[in-house]
Amino acid sequence: MAFELSPLPYNYDALDPYIDAQTMQVHHDLHHQAYVNNLNAALEKYPELQSKSPEELIKDLSTLPQDITGAVRNNGGGHVNHTMFWQIMAPNAGGEPTGAIAQAISENFGDFESFKQKFNDAGTKQFGSGWVWLVRTNDGKIEITSSPNQDNPMSGGHFPIMGNDVWEHAYYLKYQNRRAEYLKQWWNVVNWDEVNNRLAMSSR
Template structure:
């Protein structure tokens, strides 16, 4: 939905991902961090009514066309809103913990199986210096790739469709895991819902 953007409901309680992701982290991450991105994105667009009918995806794809004074705000906060909106869906409790359907077939063909994909995504997440995301994306030709982006940049800014995103900002894990990003990344595989990822893949 376009402006005014709203913080999406998780659809599950903050404690639903325990013990892998603690309830307090989920609450702060969703309410405070994602909430701030939504507030700041709306503020950036407030004085530009002609942009208020655009979806956030459109704004991010066409950053260079936006007024110069809001490009950075839209990039950071629009990206933060879009990235987290996907992240919460992917963390939905239940569902398959391994790829299914068409996405599983593509992963098997292009990476040699789920274990190889996990290794590549973990490497991308560990290799991201500072804050950012690790992604499984689909290119316009239907091929899958693993990459990472800095800060709240979204792959669609590069013409790629995000399928799975893993948040490696410290606010995603620091209360429980402190500086142990590797432990957080090991745990997150227990709460990723690959049935949702399949839906995202088929609609990308």
């Protein structure tokens, strides 16, 4: 079956004033939909791959037919990245982390403010389009990384606990070229409950 775009788990304007409704609508309905459409198109002549999840596809890029590797990397990654992105944000969220993620941040980065500074710095310095991530590495460490385009840490054997989209389409209508401001304001919409769910998944 073809992959499908799930609806947002909240209204387009639910993350105002930090992310505006127009940005959410364009980002979800046009950009994310395009990744889904292009992923489906790439797999059309390979029905044996259509039963795999997007996560399975991007974890094993080296096993894919060479003629679709790039398309799956870009569009499968875009689908997986954005599916996570909508879920780790929520209205009436943000604030200090709680639960296991708060402990992990404390143990690995000292305190939440230090963690935010390092995460935002990595996002600001990511050249061009890409993502900034908190991952559990394949050897069990908790680290901040960044990646270009729609590359996902899963392709390198790491688990993305959370990530922020620093493509211009994620923030340009509201923040123009002020990526650092967008990164700062984004913490007001982080859904720590879902981040804790993903932290638990990363250790399985």
